Amino acid sequence: MSIGIALVLFVAALSLGTQTAQAHVHSTCSADDRSYVVVAGDTLSGIAYRYGTNWSSLASYNDIVNPNLIYVNQVVCVPSTGSTRSVSTAVQPQPASAPVASSAPVAPSAPVVSSAPASSGGVTAIIDQVFGPYGSAATQVASCESGLNPGATNPYSSAAGLFQILPSTWSGTSQAGSSPYNAWANAVAAHEIFVRDGYSWSEWTCKA
Numbered sequence: 001m002s003i004g005i006a007l008v009l010f011v012a013a014l015s016l017g018t019q020t021a022q023a024h025v026h027s028t029c030s031a032d033d034r035s036y037v038v039v040a041g042d043t044l045s046g047i048a049y050r051y052g053t054n055w056s057s058l059a060s061y062n063d064i065v066n067p068n069l070i071y072v073n074q075v076v077c078v079p080s081t082g083s084t085r086s087v088s089t090a091v092q093p094q095p096a097s098a099p100v101a102s103s104a105p106v107a108p109s110a111p112v113v114s115s116a117p118a119s120s121g122g123v124t125a126i127i128d129q130v131f132g133p134y135g136s137a138a139t140q141v142a143s144c145e146s147g148l149n150p151g152a153t154n155p156y157s158s159a160a161g162l163f164q165i166l167p168s169t170w171s172g173t174s175q176a177g178s179s180p181y182n183a184w185a186n187a188v189a190a191h192e193i194f195v196r197d198g199y200s201w202s203e204w205t206c207k208a
Contacts, residue, residue, distance in 0.1 A: 044064065
């Protein structure tokens with residue numbers, strides 16, 4: 001095969017791949033669906049939480065093979081049965097002066113939750129997917145740290161999310177550009193810390 005023919009075939013293949021990628025990014029939803037256009041920093045679990053569903057349902061509904069891979073400007077279709085959540089309620093920490101649902105004093109290390117816990121089954125599924133064989137131990141730590149509530153925050157240390165990660169530690173993870181109250185992002189960051197520390201829970205108050 002001559003170099004010229006090979007070059008033509010390569011360019012044609014590259015063009016086809018680009019068209020395929022664009023077809024994946026841009027889609028249209030049915031009239032009954034809600035549509036959401038992905039922006040930088042979005043995760044499928046975060047979009048799902050906003051619309052009152054879960055990431056696995058959205059992945060299946062939109063034929064997304066890898067839920068960790070979505071694209072800026074991609075249109076995600078949300079079934080009309082989903083209901084939009086108030087994002088501000090889901091992610092805003094509760095002020096330290098707000099009453100806690102307990103008559104006993106709150107210890108400095110105890111997290112204050114900013115909203116009702118998300119479905120524990122959905123959160124556990126996220127942790128299992130991120131941590132793999134260490135999922136059970138990770139769920140135990142997250143349960144102790146936040147009660148499996150993605151919206152938990154500690155008013156004394158500002159530790160946030162499922163795994164109660166400190167802001168200074170969060171900024172050193174790959175998820176620094178995402179909200180620590182995003183369940184998927186918090187689990188991914190916690191896994192990075194866990195691996196970095198030699199597969200140990202040394203940076204957490206709660207141990208597996």
